[in-house]
Amino acid sequence: MKINAEYKELAWQGLWKNNPGIVQLLGLCPLLAVTSTLTNAIGLGLATLFVLICSNATVSAIRNWVPKEIRIPIFVLIIASFVTCVQLLMNAYTFGLYQSLGIFLPLIVTNCAIIGRAEAYASKNPIKQATFDGLMMGLGFLLILMLLGAVREILGQGTLFDGANLLLGNWASILRIEVFHLDSQFLLAILPPGAFIVMGLFIALKNAIDDRVAAAKPKADNKEISRVRVNFDEK
Amino acid sequence: MVLSIKTAVSRNAKILALFAVVCTAIVGIVHSLTKDQIVFQQQQDLLRNLNSIIVEDSYNNIIYKDCLILPSAALGTVDSQKVYRARNNVQSIAAAITTVAPDGYNGNIELLIAINIDGSVSGVRTLKHQETPGLGDKIEVRKSDWIESFNTQRLASKNDSRWLVKKDGGMFDQFTGATITPRAVVKAVRKTVIYFNQHKDKIFESDSNCENYDSVKEAL
Numbered sequence: 001m002k003i004n005a006e007y008k009e010l011a012w013q014g015l016w017k018n019n020p021g022i023v024q025l026l027g028l029c030p031l032l033a034v035t036s037t038l039t040n041a042i043g044l045g046l047a048t049l050f051v052l053i054c055s056n057a058t059v060s061a062i063r064n065w066v067p068k069e070i071r072i073p074i075f076v077l078i079i080a081s082f083v084t085c086v087q088l089l090m091n092a093y094t095f096g097l098y099q100s101l102g103i104f105l106p107l108i109v110t111n112c113a114i115i116g117r118a119e120a121y122a123s124k125n126p127i128k129q130a131t132f133d134g135l136m137m138g139l140g141f142l143l144i145l146m147l148l149g150a151v152r153e154i155l156g157q158g159t160l161f162d163g164a165n166l167l168l169g170n171w172a173s174i175l176r177i178e179v180f181h182l183d184s185q186f187l188l189a190i191l192p193p194g195a196f197i198v199m200g201l202f203i204a205l206k207n208a209i210d211d212r213v214a215a216a217k218p219k220a221d222n223k224e225i226s227r228v229r230v231n232f233d234e235k
Numbered sequence: 236m237v238l239s240i241k242t243a244v245s246r247n248a249k250i251l252a253l254f255a256v257v258c259t260a261i262v263g264i265v266h267s268l269t270k271d272q273i274v275f276q277q278q279q280d281l282l283r284n285l286n287s288i289i290v291e292d293s294y295n296n297i298i299y300k301d302c303l304i305l306p307s308a309a310l311g312t313v314d315s316q317k318v319y320r321a322r323n324n325v326q327s328i329a330a331a332i333t334t335v336a337p338d339g340y341n342g343n344i345e346l347l348i349a350i351n352i353d354g355s356v357s358g359v360r361t362l363k364h365q366e367t368p369g370l371g372d373k374i375e376v377r378k379s380d381w382i383e384s385f386n387t388q389r390l391a392s393k394n395d396s397r398w399l400v401k402k403d404g405g406m407f408d409q410f411t412g413a414t415i416t417p418r419a420v421v422k423a424v425r426k427t428v429i430y431f432n433q434h435k436d437k438i439f440e441s442d443s444n445c446e447n448y449d450s451v452k453e454a455l
Contacts, residue, residue, distance in 0.1 A: 036368070065250070066250070067243075067246070067247055067250065069243075069247055070247045070250065070251050073251060074250075074251065074254050077254050077255060077258045078254070078258065080258070081258040081259075081261050081262050084262045084265070085261065085262060085265040088262075088265050088266055088269045088273070089265070089269060091269065091273050091276070092269035092272035092273045092276060093272065095276040095277075095279075095280060099280075156368075156369075186369075187367070187368065187369045187370070190368045190369060191368070
């Protein structure tokens with residue numbers, strides 16, 4: 001039962017409370033740059049999810065053999081290798097998507113969410129939990145990417161899943177939904193400033209929901225949470 | 236046990252080296268597994284582009300291998316460009332020339348221009364650009380059919396005044412809110428057609444040399 005509670009807590013942290021996208025605000029560069037369409041957002045989200053799970057599992061597996069003085073370069077090596085592999089695989093098997101994500105794939109290396117999780121969680125916990133943490137953090141990130149992508153695509157082009165065939169193959173062209181027809185695109189939503197604005201609205205919405213929930217049950221004990229935000233805690 | 240600094244450093248260096256070797260090996264393996272597939276995808280992509288502007292049934296050679304490097308001076312671009320030649324047995328059909336319009340609104344616009352042997356444009360495609368989404372990006376075929384307006388056009392003379400955007404007195408539409416982008420594209424296509432008309436015999440007679448060029452480039 002105790003283990004179940006631990007997994008529940010990890011899921012809650014990754015998906016909502018400590019979401020890498022809208023709470024930790026990590027990986028803003030890909031988050032804002034790539035989310036102009038839902039397809040791109042899913043593509044980058046899945047790539048990040050995969051790298052995060054793999055790097056968390058690997059870092060956790062080797063945590064007892066890595067001296068702490070050189071742990072950061074080793075984490076970077078591991079993450080960079082996984083990202084390069086993902087990039088090569090995408091180039092080989094989802095060529096169209098690779099072209100449209102372009103330079104943002106290698107930037108996964110610099111996504112602080114990944115090295116942050118490796119350092120803060122995976123390097124101190126067993127493989128199973130670390131992998132699960134990677135999955136949940138990755139899902140949290142993917143979810144925010146998808147929401148941003150969907151909102152910006154609807155506002156900007158009036159469509160959903162435009163270009164889904166790049167990600168899923170030709171059959172996916174039928175997924176494309178024209179929500180409403182626009183003669184000219186709403187530029188603000190597609191350009192990066194639009195991403196910042198939508199992102200700000202999401203953060204505000206999350207805070208509002210949290211406040212509402214807190215107000216609804218004011219008696220809930222205010223216990224200290226040991227894991228808060230980006231914890232590069234000292235040793 | 237307290238390690239002396241020297242042993243600690245050498246131990247850490249060894250561990251780091253070990254990780255570097257393992258990680259590099261993994262990337263190397265994935266690279267060698269995906270290498271052929273990536274080359275295949277790139278060829279397919281090129282072929283798709285070529286077949287969208289040159290009628291597939293009109294030629295029977297392997298067009299992406301029948302490729303000639305044009306020195307950068309030929310079209311006045313920064314890098315050298317490529318010409319893909321479509322032939323039906325010995326008969327020359329068309330050539331697809333890559334070029335760069337350096338004066339887009341947001342930097343370079345990479346184009347692929349196919350010209351029939353009689354000098355008429357067979358088709359133009361935008362390969363890469365950073366023009367403003369919603370305005371300048373109408374040069375992409377999936378956003379607008381503007382790029383098709385080059386089809387079947389000919390250049391009557393070197394100074395053919397129809398080969399300008401309408402705003403400058405020519406025959407090609409500009410976009411609402413974006414004149415610079417189509418102006419740059421028209422200029423680049425026009426330049427390429429002029430070059431083709433002057434050099435077409437040489438373009439079709441020269442031997443293919445792209446493969447050597449690519450391997451030379453990789454070796455460097």
